[in-house]
Structures are given as C-alpha cells and as structure tokens.
Amino acid sequence: MTRPATIFLLYHELALPGRELCQAVAGYVRYVLDAPEFEAHMLAIRQASLAGVSVSHxxxxxxxxxxxxxxxxxxxxxxxxxxTLKRxxxxxxxxxxFAHVGQKGYLSVSQLRELSSAGFEIGSHSLTHSYLPDLEDGRLRSEIFDSKLRLEQTIGKTVEHFSCPGGRYDIRVVQLAREAGYRTVATSVPRTNSARSDCFLLGRVAMTRGFKPDTFERFCRGEIGWRFALNARLRDRAKRLLGNAAYDRVRDMILGQ
Ligand SMILES: [Zn+2]
Known part of the structure; x- marks a missing residue:
C-alpha cells in the first residue's frame, strides 16, 4: 500500500490595495501574494476536494x-x-x-489571541527572526525556548510547532527543538511529507507571487515538479557557498534588476 504524501504550503504576508508591506526588498516581496491570489489558491484546494488543515492535523x-x-x-x-480560511x-x-508582535504591520497581541481563539494553530517562528545557524549556542537556545514560552504565555495554549526563519537550520536547531518540547520543525525544503518523514525536518513549499495556476493544481495533487525541486536545491547550495548574508545581497541584487 502506498502511503499518502501530504503537501505543506508556506505563505507569508498578503497584499491589500493601499496597505504598505512590512518589507520592500525584492527577496521579500516575491513571497507576498495579493489577497485574491491567496483566495484563488484556497478555492483550488476546495475544488480538488481536499481540506486545508493545521500542522497538528x-x-x-x-x-x-x-x-x-x-x-x-x-x-x-x-x-x-x-x-478566507474560516469561510x-x-x-x-x-x-x-515573537519580537514582531505589536510592531507596525504585524499581528497585535489582541489579533494574535483572536487568531488562536478562532481555532487556528499558533507555532513559533523564533524570537527575533535571526538566521539560526549563524547564532552561538546561548542565543540559539533563547530563540527556540523563549519564543515558545512567551507565545504560550500570550495565547494561553501550548505551542508545539516551530518553523525556521529563512528556512535556515542545522542539527542544533533540531536537537534544541526536541529538548524544548516541540513536536515538529518545519523547513522550506520543497518536498512532500508522509508518515515516514522526520517530523523535525518537515518539507514545505513556499508560495511565490504569480505562481502559475497549473503548477498550483499539480501541487494540490501532491506533485512537486523536478524543475522546482532542482531550483530549490541550487538555492540551498548557493546559500551554503556564499553564507546567508552574502546570499541575500546577491539575491536582492538579481531580483531588483
Ligand atoms: Zn520568516
């Protein structure tokens, strides 16, 4: 029997007419979908007779x-x-x-609480959004442990899932996340997950602006094209070769042209 593979989609900020985005650099904006585009994705999922679910589910x-x-x-x-999701x-x-909460453009404390009370799951995306592999052990520990604690204090529920800022992780991140009591760690490696997957290295597919509808429909069926996977692997290789800061500069330079 083949085990069902599940795709995990990754979204970021959504764009509304007249509303300023949290960041303006090209490397950020390419992950920002217009609100109608996001809605179209959700409708495509519904039309494929699939359910959109939380990570726990x-x-x-x-x-x-x-x-x-x-x-x-x-x-x-x-x-x-x-x-949209509720509907x-x-x-x-x-x-x-956690450090973004209450900052301009980000969730306020009350919005965060309402999101949680509405039945949506809250996970941690670290304390300050630093690239985790660049941090020394003490700082890294704080990013993973303290963000969990502070989010839990804010929403009054256990926070069981962690995602890595910029998709960057190393073995220490996985070890500390286990130690802190998380159940999963999500990366940005574009692969599907199944019951055989390591829950501390879950794959996710980051949605980019202007994603072709036919590609999205293929994703809904659990297929990730080889070209897409190859691009992601090349990006990953470039990050390792250049280092995080240099990679970001080169990417913004190329995308900004
Ligand atoms: Zn992030």
Missing part, C-alpha cells in the same frame, strides 16, 4: 488534506487569511516571530 496524515502554514506573523494573517472551514498553522 496534517502530521496525522489523514489523506485528502493539505497543510496550510504562514510564517512571520504579519497582520494580514488575521485580516485576510483567517476570514471554507479550513485550518492552518501561523508561525509567529
């Missing part, structure tokens, strides 16, 4: 489902994503960077 691998996740904790999580009866996991 998805790692039970019930089949016929797609995990919907958001990184960063932008206020459009609450303003745009939550109403379709979908669940989702919102990974929040």
């Amino acid at each position: 998805a790692v039970e691998f019930p089949g016929r489902s797609i995990a919907i996740t958001f990184d960063d904790g932008c206020e459009t999580d609450w303003l745009v994503a939550a109403p 379709l009866g979908f669940g989702a996991t919102f990974y929040v960077t």
Whole structure:
C-alpha cells in the first residue's frame, strides 16, 4: 500500500490595495501574494476536494488534506487569511516571530489571541527572526525556548510547532527543538511529507507571487515538479557557498534588476 504524501504550503504576508508591506526588498516581496491570489489558491484546494488543515492535523496524515502554514506573523494573517480560511472551514498553522508582535504591520497581541481563539494553530517562528545557524549556542537556545514560552504565555495554549526563519537550520536547531518540547520543525525544503518523514525536518513549499495556476493544481495533487525541486536545491547550495548574508545581497541584487 502506498502511503499518502501530504503537501505543506508556506505563505507569508498578503497584499491589500493601499496597505504598505512590512518589507520592500525584492527577496521579500516575491513571497507576498495579493489577497485574491491567496483566495484563488484556497478555492483550488476546495475544488480538488481536499481540506486545508493545521500542522497538528496534517502530521496525522489523514489523506485528502493539505497543510496550510504562514510564517512571520504579519497582520494580514488575521485580516485576510483567517476570514478566507474560516469561510471554507479550513485550518492552518501561523508561525509567529515573537519580537514582531505589536510592531507596525504585524499581528497585535489582541489579533494574535483572536487568531488562536478562532481555532487556528499558533507555532513559533523564533524570537527575533535571526538566521539560526549563524547564532552561538546561548542565543540559539533563547530563540527556540523563549519564543515558545512567551507565545504560550500570550495565547494561553501550548505551542508545539516551530518553523525556521529563512528556512535556515542545522542539527542544533533540531536537537534544541526536541529538548524544548516541540513536536515538529518545519523547513522550506520543497518536498512532500508522509508518515515516514522526520517530523523535525518537515518539507514545505513556499508560495511565490504569480505562481502559475497549473503548477498550483499539480501541487494540490501532491506533485512537486523536478524543475522546482532542482531550483530549490541550487538555492540551498548557493546559500551554503556564499553564507546567508552574502546570499541575500546577491539575491536582492538579481531580483531588483
Ligand atoms: Zn520568516
């Protein structure tokens, strides 16, 4: 019997007419979808007779489902994503960077609490959104442990899932996440997950602006094209070769042209 593979989608800030984005650099904006584009994705999932679910739900691998996740904790999580998801009866996991809470463009404390009370899952996206492999052990520990604690104190619920800022992780991240009591760690490696997957290295597919509809429909069927996977592998190789800071500079230079 083949085990069902589940795709985990990764979204970021959503764009609304007249609303300023949290960041303007090209490397950030390419991950920002217009609100109608996000809605079209959710409708495509519904039309494929799939359910959008949280990470907790998805790692039970019930089949016929797609995990919907958001990184960063932008206020459009609450303003745009939550109403759309609610209308379709979908669940989702919102990974929040604790230091962003209450900052301009990000979720306020009350929005974060409302998101959680509305039944959506809150995960940690670290304390300060630093690239974790660049940190020394003490700082790294704080990013993983303290973000969990502070988010739990804010929403009054256990935070069981962690996602890595910029998709960057190393073995220490996995070890500390286990030690802190998380159940999963999500990366940005574009691969599907199944009951055989390592829950501390979950793959996710980051959605980019202007994603072709036919590619998205293929994703809904659990297929990730080889070209897409290859591009992601090349990006990963470039990050390792250049280092995180240099990679970001080169990427913004190329995308900004
Ligand atoms: Zn992030």
